[in-house]
Amino acid sequence: MNRRDFFKIVATTGAAAATSGCQQATEQILPLVVPNENLIPGVASWFATVCRECPAGCGVLARNREGRVVKLEGNPDHPVSQGTLCARGQAALQGLYHPDRFAGPQRREGDALKSAAWDDALKTLGEKLAGVKGKGKALAVVTQLESGSLGALLDRFTQAVGGRPRVTLEPFGYEAIRAANKATFGRDAIPYYAIQDAEVVLSFGADFLETWLSNVHYAHGFARMHTFRDGKAGTFIHVEPRQSLTAANADEWVRNAPGTEAAVALAVLKLMLEGGQVADKRFGDAVAAVDPKKVAADSGVPLETLEHIAKTFAAAKPGLAIGGGVAVSGSHATATQIAINLLNAAAGNVGKTVRFGPDSAYGKVTPYAEVAKLVQAMAAGEIEVLILGSGVNPAFTLPGGLKVADAIRKVPFVVSFANLPDETTALAHLVLPDTHWLESWGDYSPMEGVSGLLQPTMKPIRDARAMGDVLLTAGRAALGGEAGKGPLPWESFEQYLKTAWEPVVKGQWAEALSQGGVWRETGAAGVTARVERVDPAPAKLEGGDGLALIAYPSSRWYDGRAASRSWLQEVPDTMTQSVWDSWAEINTETAKKLGIRQGDVVKLTSPNGSIEVPAYLSPTIHPGAVAVPIGHRYAPYHLRLKYVPAGSTSANPMALLPAAADAASGGPAFLSVKVSVAKTGARRPMAILQATHDQDDRELVRHVDLDTARKEALAGRKHAEAHPTMYTAHEYKGYRWGMAVDVDACIGCQACVVACHAENNVAIVGKAEAAYGRQVSWLRIERWAEGPADHPHNGFLPMFCQHCEVAPCEPVCPVFAAYHTEEGLNGQVYNRCVGTRYCGNNCPYHVRRFNWWNYEFPSPLEIQLNPDVTVRQLGIMEKCTMCIQRIVAGKDHAHRDEKRAVRDGDIQTACQQTCPTKAITFGNMKDEGSAVSKLAHAARAYNVLDEVGTQPNVHYLKKVVRGAHGPEAPKPAKGGHA
């Protein structure tokens, strides 16, 4: 044959061979050597522990399959989480199995960190500690908030070796609240806020649905006081210069000029006094100098609105005023918090909804002013050994003006216990990776009376050691002691923990572990309010002309620690629907004046530094402000796997903030600078997942006003006739699964989206693919805005497969991969799918997601994959399955283990299980007593796009609004109401 024929044959047969797939190779199957009593392969074991992704300290149950944790759920017994978990908690598994996790100890050699052995590393640490022994001020220990045994042990360590008092670094420390409580109530503490008991919540910037103090618990509380379903219809008024997620959930969002919160709060108090609604005349002294008309002019809040707020708040039985967020962290922060205290005291809320006694652990954080002093001591060369715990990243999270990185560089020996590389480990001389909290013993007390226990839920997957163990060993080496003797006698941290807990559990250690900790009622601490005059001056902002910089904590990234998880990058920010990027939120009008388009990279410059971020144009943010979320950063593997383009950098607005602490509170001054905004000429188009927030007249999110909702709830409402169909109706002989989503309860927090990713092995596609609309996420939270563009009323619509009775996707599949199951689900059989994509095209809800590529699960993230769910490959269509694997398991448990039918509540979908406001319900529609049946037949129930005739098995409940978005609200709203 000639050359051409040869190549033709080889190419064709090669192609034929390549297309024919792989042989099933021989596979080994390994038994255990010594079986574990608690491990049945195929059956999950559950361990109770405490989430350490933030200081809220939610109790968690870890689902362990064959020795590895694959899912986290809230611990139903734990008083903080009450069985649910937020997006950051759900994403914690990506921290446990992080591809960039240190393999073992690291030692600095030149510019890089190189692997070291534990013995060598411990020897070095012991020697360095011996070098500073007894010197007093030369050793500094900085950790995250450790309000339990580890904190106590570390304090003993610093005492024994001789060092500065340990510094607890939490970038969000709420110092202003503590300073104000000291001034008003004589108590340096943060109380418990009983949001669930309030009739009216008046928030000055407190983002309690995102990061403020304890967002899972307070979201619960909010649902209980606000959702119509529970019979309550509390009112929530939120005052903030930007429409944050929390503001978007308010019945009334009041937009004030940045830094005027103190004035607004005092004006409200004055108006309450003038209205005769406050009995105690002392409060008049506090607000003698306040002129509500002037406050209205300065803050931009109309006088009628201030009067309305005063009237509503005073009439509440009881109310609750809270303050937080970045809007109350400037020079006016303490004044604002004192004003809020006075509002609560005047309205009689103290002791009812403001409860001292079960005080928050945040009250034990070292105030920023002290942290800044330590950094200055480092810069002055006073520190010889710096020990950093695993939850701190001061080079990234502290204000740029403090020049933390330079200060740390002056310390001759820096040892970090972090288990992931970050901006601070880049400065460390020795890295001794701590075990992840899922691999550790410990305890954590988020508030007085609640003490959660941590236990290892699996063996460490990296060569890591518990920080407590390491410091006990190294401390004894430095002091020349041995185990059992001296100031650090405990063999291990585990031993220390168990010894400390013995008097608490009194022999019932296993029971305490199984419950997840111990909790007891804490008596209320009576306090009396001291009334003093408060200065209503606005926050001082340095920087001349420019826009006020609002640097706010992000619900996805917190202070930056959670940004390394790809789930929290790909799950969008609910308000902007942006993924994989940070941004500067600029008012649309202001941007027009400056000639800035969305996606233009702008340079924000303050007296302390500058950052470059893409611009996001928002009609709602105050025209005099620019907002940048705190904490965005990329993990090394995000760049390695090209989730974002090579060389992508990010920017943290902390770089723009000054070193000086706020004088009155000692807290960091998040709101303290004005920035100039300049175009750089570069563009960085953002990947925005939702093209428009205007639903035209499609009535996807529907509203009903409160009065009508009440009438209809009592009298019932005639539902529209079902759309006629040419297909025969399905018959359900057994169960019939359905879901109900209460739009009135959904706060848009994205916890359900992350839970779905974790449960169903949903792939990450990266920024470029997401920009094409190719994200694989089965569940998305759509934000729909009604009313005037600068003051819209938002509704959040969790959208996923509607499991239609007359599904448009079913008849068009040529291979019967999309079909209707016997129990009412729209089933997708992955192995039949050939990738026609006709089904996805036909779906009017756009909920079918196609695998355009073979998406990678970089090692060791593949360990997190749920073994009960198939991992889909290229060419397969996928979508919400109503967690069919949980349905199958639930039926197996009920029918075979307990020989009974499935009861309501036995089976929970992952999204339902994690939702802090219980917005999602799943169950058997044939059971008239089930929660989902009742909700589906409620007066508020409707179906999305019901005019198309798909007859979905997912029912939504209308959002309840108050009249024209607020009784007596000055601005009437336009827009559709169903």
Add this chain to the structure above:
Amino acid sequence: MTKAGVGAAAVVLLAILMFFAVSAWSRQPAIAKPSAQPIEFPHNTHVQTYKIDCQYCHADARRSEYAGLPSVERCMGCHRIVAADKPEIKKLAEYAGKQQPIPWTRVFKVPEFTYFPHKAHVGAKVACQTCHGEVEKMTTVAASTGPNLTNDMLNLVGFKPAAPPLTMGWCVQCHRQSNATQHTQAPLDCVTCHH
């Protein structure tokens, strides 16, 4: 036909034959040939001679989707003493001494997009031999399972031969039969196994 035409047809035919030769149609899950296991474990001795129940070793069959394999400890429970001088037992003892699992070659496997729960079938009193063959008579376990080319070709031209063991058709046929004759409720819904 032109020369070029014949050449083209030949290439196409070659492509088809290559495809069949290397495709899953001509391959089956690896069969354990008698010498392919690390230890020559004889099922017939343990089951027929010593009357040990399947679930004594494969204990998770009634509790989980996996039947499981006996741990090394389970084997050593008897073999610490029983037949300790035999060469195969010595191999076993070596693994136990080194605290290493025995690397058995897998014989039975359904595709990874399929979820087969042993628990449901053991609970429904399906004999192990129904799917695994007459294991009590086997020395090393061997099986001829999975799709094969002849069967598929016959189906293609319109015949309806019996499905080979462990193919989906074989499972579905048994489910149908059992529901019709034994009043069981064996599921026939796709997503019960494919999720």
